[in-house]
Each structure stands twice: as structure tokens, then as C-alpha cells.
Amino acid sequence: MSLYFFYLFAGILIFASLAVVLARNPLYNVLALVVAIFSLSCLFVLLEAFFVGMVLLLVYAGAVLVFFLFVVMCLNLNTITLTSAQQSRFRLLGCTVGLMFLASFGLAFKSFIRAQTMDASNIRGTIEIIGKILFTDYLLPFELTSLLLLIAIFGIVSLAQGALSTGKNTENL
């Protein structure tokens, strides 16, 4: 069973990363990377690395790639004009995906109700193991990472300030 899932997500991952490199439209590149990261986190779940898979999904697909999308739309590299037929097709697709999400939400809610009556599981989570290693052996790298993020914030702010004062064609943005 897990072998089939491995091949499924491996196929999606390879296909999506080919699309990241080969697609011409930058928007499609970013969206393909979202798909690739999603299937990568599915592979992490197959490898029983639940915490890292969730962090990957939240930080990458949730924050980093939305940031990418923001920049692509901000630069406005190519404008797509939709015909009304395309628009209605996208609307149909959106409604289908939304209904699927609603159905999966209903399933999740049902399993949540069932889980409340069950006993506590004896499966050890990976969060407590990783947290234990993180705050004992790897405490110094963890603290240094916060320093790195601080320096990154300084860099971005100084870049943005320089762009504001020396930007030649700021009316484009």
C-alpha cells in the first residue's frame, strides 16, 4: 500500500519539478513548486517525519511560495486576459475544488468526533523527540538561526530603503 503511495507522490514530485523548470509562465512555475512541496511533505509523512512534513507545508507552501506569488504578481511579468468561456470554466473548477474541500472537512470533523471517545494513543509523536534534541544538543544552532533571521530582516529593510531612495521607475510598482 505505502509503495503505491510512494510511486504516486514520487511521480507527482518529478512531474511538478519538471514543470518548475520548463514552464514558461512564472506564475505556473511558482504554482508547480507548490505542488512539488505538497507531494514532498506527503513523502515526509510516508517516512513518518510528521512534524517536519507539517512545518514544510506551513512554512513553504503557506508562507514562502505565497511570497513568491506576491512578487510575481507585483512585477506583473505577463498579463493574462481571460475570455468569458475560460472564466466560467475556472469558476466551475473552483466550485468543484471548494466542494471537495468541504467534503474532506466534513470527514475530518466526523473523525474528530470519533477520536474524542477513544483512548490516548501509544504512538509516540516526532515532535517531542525533535524538541528534546533541539533544546539539548542543537541549542546553539537554534539560537544562531534566530540571529540569522534578524540579519535577514535588517538586509530586507535596508534593501527596501535603498530602492525607495534610488528607484528610477517606481511608478511601475
Add this chain to the structure above:
Amino acid sequence: MIHLGNYLALSGIIFSIGLVGVMTSRNVLKVLLSLELLLAASNLSFVAFSKFNGDYAGQLIVFFVILVAAAEVAIGLAIIVVMYRRLSTIQADELKEMKW
């Protein structure tokens, strides 16, 4: 049963695709996206080694890689925005200011 070799082969394939993207694309945004693919491939092999050796430090390394990648992407995208404002393009060939 899935072996370690399957994951390592998959990781190698993704790494090669990302490397081709970094080498061939002239769009700076695409180079950054391909760099993300390289990081994702190395993350996959870290987690696979962590699972098959029973050592959770590999997953911790992935955690750090994600943090560093977030900082890298933020700086890189800020540089891209500044570049677009100054040159009105994000093709890497147009960056000629520091040419000898």
C-alpha cells in the same frame, strides 16, 4: 517495502532537475525557484536517512534548512524587486553593472 535507494534515487532526480534549472534559466526568479528544488531534494535525502538509521537529528537538519531557506528567499526576492525597479527586467544577463 520501500528501500532507502528509492528515496535516494528520487532525491537525485529532483536535484538534477533543479540543477538544470539553475544552470539554464536566465530569469532570476526561476533560478530562485530551482534553488528551492535543490533544497527540497536534499531535505528528502536527510529525512530518508533519518528514517532508515533511526536518528532524528536528520529531521532537525531539515528544520534548520527550512529556516535558512526562508531567510534566503526573503533576501533573494527583495533583491529581485530592487533589480526590477532599477533595470525594469529580471533577466540575469542584464546585470552588467559589476562587469570588470
